[in-house]
Amino acid sequence: MQTQKRTVRFVPSLISLFFLIFFTERLAAQQTKPLINSTLKGQVLDSITKEPLPGALVHIEGTTHSVSTDEEGSFGFVTGQKFPYTLEVSYIGYEKKKIIVSESKIEILLTPGFNQLNDVVVVGYTTQQRKNLIGSVTKVNPAESKDIPAGGFDAQLQGKVSGVQISSNTGVPGEAVNIRLRGATSINASNDPLYVIDGVFLNTNSLQTVNTGGKATSPIADINPADIESIEVLKDAEATALYGSRGANGVIIITTKRGNFNQKPKVAFNFSQGIAKAAKLWELTTGPEHATLVNEYYRNIGQPEPFRPVSDVVNGVAGRGLPAEQQTYDRLGEAFRTAALTNADLSISGGSTDTRYYIGGGYNRQESILKPISFDRLSFKVNLDQKISERVQIGTSNTIGRTGRNQARAGDGPQGGLLQAALHTPTYLSPYNDQGVLVGRAGFDNLTLLLENYDVSSTSLRYIGNIYADIQLSSDLKFRSTFSLDYNNYDESEYWNNLLIAGSPNGLATSAVGQSTTWINEQTLTYRKKINQRHDVGVLIGNTLQGSTLKRTSATGRGFASNDFKLISSAATTTSSQDWEKYNLASFFGRIDYAFDDKYLIDFSLRADGSSRFGSADPWGYFPAVGAAWRIKRENFLKTLAYLDDLKIRASYGSTGNQNGIGAFAARRLWSGVGSSYQGVPGIAPEQLANRELRWERTDQLNIGFDATLFKQALDISFNWYRKYTKDGLLPVTLAATTGYDSYTSNAAEISNKGFEFALVSRNIRKTDFSWQTSFNIARNVNKIEKLENPLNYGSRDLILFQEGHPLYSFWVYNQLYVDPQTGDVVYEDVNGDGRITTADRKIMGSIWPDFYGGLTNNLTFKGFDATIFFVFSYGNEIYNHNRFFGEAGGARDAARVIFASNLDRWQQPGDITDVPRSDGVNVNNYKDGGSRWLEDGSYLRLRSLTIGYTLPKHITDRWHLDRLRVYLQGNNLFTWTKYTGLDPEAAASSDPNEQGIDLGTPPQPRSFQLGINLTL
């Protein structure tokens, strides 16, 4: 009750804010008495083609006056300024031009530029020209990657940004990808970067509750990549500190498309259709091979072979028939398919003198190669800006999306597990029992029944939007206020009928609705002034209030009269539950920057964040940052160096914080009623111990780098070296069980990340008819746990260990040295030398961290043709092939598991040299849980996409009254070069960030082909 009142308290201030906007507008109208001193008319044209440039920005220097050119490239001013004055003309993709005008009717020619230095880059709460950047920021043009079939734009960014490591863990579209920017800083708090879309801080926590085998859906997939204009990745402390508590893992700023003022309506239509198929599937033993291996196991342990003639009865048990008599049943072929991919989007954008708009709609449908999984998204986008007066502009950005998913358990878990049924069921077992009835084998579901009866789906309704008002208080001072909302309604249901294990004997239905709401109110005041043409000073202050609520209600029904009844209301027994969580954040921030002569740049910023998660004792954290840059090229001693176009050295140091990932009430002592009732009478039980000292996790980061442009802008080079050190790492500290508690949340870990990033863009050929550009990036990150009192285990069979002195996500295994050629037994490394192999001999061998990773893109154009060849690579990372662990148990799992074909290489007789031992049982010696035999090199080089396009000549499209028409063919994941014996070196069974790198029952990312068109009118 009380909390509601508090929220309400902010509403009056918001209302007053909007009064202010209109009030200001009236004031402005009263104050500006039009005084006409000059009238200027002109036209902006391309200097080469002499084509008009609509939407170019024309600005009178030293004033707030600016206009955009119309569709004829024309513009006009009626102004109080007297001739002569200086015009600044800019247009994306062209070099900015300053021109002094002394009379009306002028023609301004802009030269197309490769010069990225003047590119506008969106940084924290403002924009900057690239040449003036102090922080480490990478701008991505999403056009190149937006056609890669993936649910969200995050997966499409893979290999595009140096220092951003992205793994698409499954072939299920729209599931979460693992994304790490300059390593990982936290064990318990989130390691995901902060996503800011048009100023809205995005919720990236999946609302999924149904079990899909460990993976979770990605809320980022709710956004249509086609609506994105640009993506900026903020990496160092200087760039991220203004996001304070949210910035420790980097910030990804997404700017969506908007119209231009004075632009005639432009219609863009894109359509593509494609197919996807697994590049390869697992190789399994046949029925006779399986039986042979099982017999061998029983011989090894001195028991009768089960695959013996049926008539041979031992201890009352009949034989199963000789190995050669066994059948082989192919289940993989039944489960996998050639999947269909469809994408269509349509947008209209344009604007008048005072209004600009962008309206877009999109439809995307992707089938998984694994039946019956599919993903579809329907999205709408409306962006609108309106100038109310010369001083006031208001606007809004809105994204509405509906994402639907057919889901299935493609991961761990016996009940309903698709790959348990399709892959892990022994091939010799018939899907039918003696009576000819379909039955599940090996404790798993029957695949055919599963595929026919799977009924798990979810729908995500998402609204992301904001309204803003910009008020130009004076020519130097601007006030901006925004109110943003990210609302997600996630509705999921599952129905298991009595033909499936989960639904036996009478059916089971679950329905859950989750709602997450985040509202943000933000004010900023920016001041920028140029003094004597050489001193450039900027000041920014602002505040943010944020409230986030998560609500969930779910119901379960058991026992249905027949399989035709599916709603919970028809169930014999029903149970339900409700969850609620809320946290608030309040922030104040400021920045001062100063540039002297565009040569020496320095800035200082500070953010204070208060979070309700830390309780009322001390919720505040302070995050300062300082940065400096020196554009050496502008010094006299380099001015003469002709091949060097620009050289800038940068350094920054600062702090950012983290509080995501811990419970909203982590600092409090809690008592819970959940699960504490007895005999249907309510109960209460201790839930959590208090930690009143709980405080912000903080990361200090030092970044040193340089940017250079060479050879008449043919080559851009960017290099960064960084060191991040995280203190007060949030962690569930394990307690002695004698306390009666598992753990409590504390600031107990320290983690470091060190590394470098290198990126280059080389414009090899720049002719009108022929161009070739190469982009390459590579990065290295060394992660290390600097302080952790007790090691932490994660993953199946404790495969992952977090231990002081080692990286996060390290694999903890028994090191198999070799298979003794005489005995066929595995010899493990006896780490502690006590002559026995015990847990004390498990050791850390590698981690999921690559030594280096990156991407290589080549773009070619020849007349109307264009081609993009895009590779991603990762070197030195390990992956645990958990599928093979189960499938390579040497016959000891008998009828309970499939046997992989690789097991046929086992030791059979003295002298055999192999790394696959003789079978001696499950988890005894040779097939020990956590053996290093299944830990593999996950390095890969992948041809992520290859695109060939053709744009029809202008004279043809003109005849059809089209602006542009391009057709293209794109192939994705065409080749992967890897030593990994599984299907996909990026696979991970779980979305739990601490359980990455374990491949179990994960469908691979498919190879796909698409044919598409891009059309603009």
Next chain:
Amino acid sequence: MNRLKNIAFIVFIMTTASCNKFLDVEPKASISGDNIIVDETSANAALNGVYSALRTYYSVDFQSIAYLSGDNVQWTGSQSQVQEFINHQVNAENATITSTWKEIYVAVNRANQVIKNVNELAENVISDDVRRRIAGEAYFIRALAYFDLARTWGGVPLITEPTASPTDNAGVMRSSLADTYNLVLADLNQAEELLQETTNRFQATKKTVWALKARYFLYRGDWQQAVDYASRLIIDQTNYSLLSPYYAFFADGVTGTRESVFEIFYNANELNPHRGQWQPQQNGGTRQWAPNTTFVNLVNDPTTGGSRSALVAKDNQNRWYGNLYYRSPATDPTYVIRIAELYLIRAEAYAQLGKLEEAMADLNAVRNRAGLTPTTTSTRDNVLLAIENERRLEFGLEAHRWFDLVRTGRAQTVLNISDANRLLMPLPAEQILVDKALEQNPGY
């Protein structure tokens, strides 16, 4: 212009006011505070919380240690940690060992919380009858928890005060086995004094305490006391009796029959996941573990199993599965103490005291109920062996066989275990790491 700036400034201040209140968000799903036991209602609720902890450790984990380590159950799934019990090669990392240890101490802490706070409540907020009952039940649960700890691991850290901060109750050394059992007895005596002599099969009463005392004295070799306490329930035939046929205490969805002295209650909201481990896929289970061939042959043999053959059934692939836990929704009770056990406790204690006639009478009461002919055997050792074999089948899928064989010193012979250290389970490896005061059992 100045007015504009002023307005902007005021708005700025307004929106940022009262920040610290804004940052004080109260939970709804849980309640926050240092103590919530303040009156009769909250004390009763907290006692239910103690039972719910008992329910958690008694549903699958603790029971599986006892029967998987025996010789009735085979493993058919993929988790090798299950096989470790069957092979008597339990590792200190074993997940069931870790979770059981933790779950029992959760019950202990909750019981401590109730015992301490209920005793401190003022007289005007709770009646003395209710205070005595609640405290008595909490003492009983704590006694059962330490009894289970002792028979699984030996002497353990003895915690008798609730945990209020992360440093409380950590770093406590293990007590001796004798001291651990002494605490069990002390708690049972407390409970016996506080509780009323009523019949309740789902909550502890004085009679439940007597039943556990009978078992306690059997484990401690105090035969006469075992006979005395078992007799107190056996003579109470209006409330407790051997139901015939055998399956009458569990078949057809019954709960709280006269067979039952103490069973743990489950309903659709308080599910018992136990059935999932036993039932075959056609019934929505995983059949991770199943009765082994020897056990199936024994219960199906009319001379040894009788009506206990209802403990097993065949699935649609001709495989045997255990059918004691079968209900859907999964509401099968956990049978902690049945009257049959008190007959067999008394039989064994009589036999140890040399009263073979009386021993045979109690043993044959149980056999008779299963539809078997009386045993005719003469020597003390043979009677004890007959009782041992009877217990194997009578409690075939309940948490007895392993503890019985360890208790009588027969485990190594019967289960073919060469290393005597294996008779105690290892302390969880994780706990040894976290709590430096803990000492591992020898041999692990």
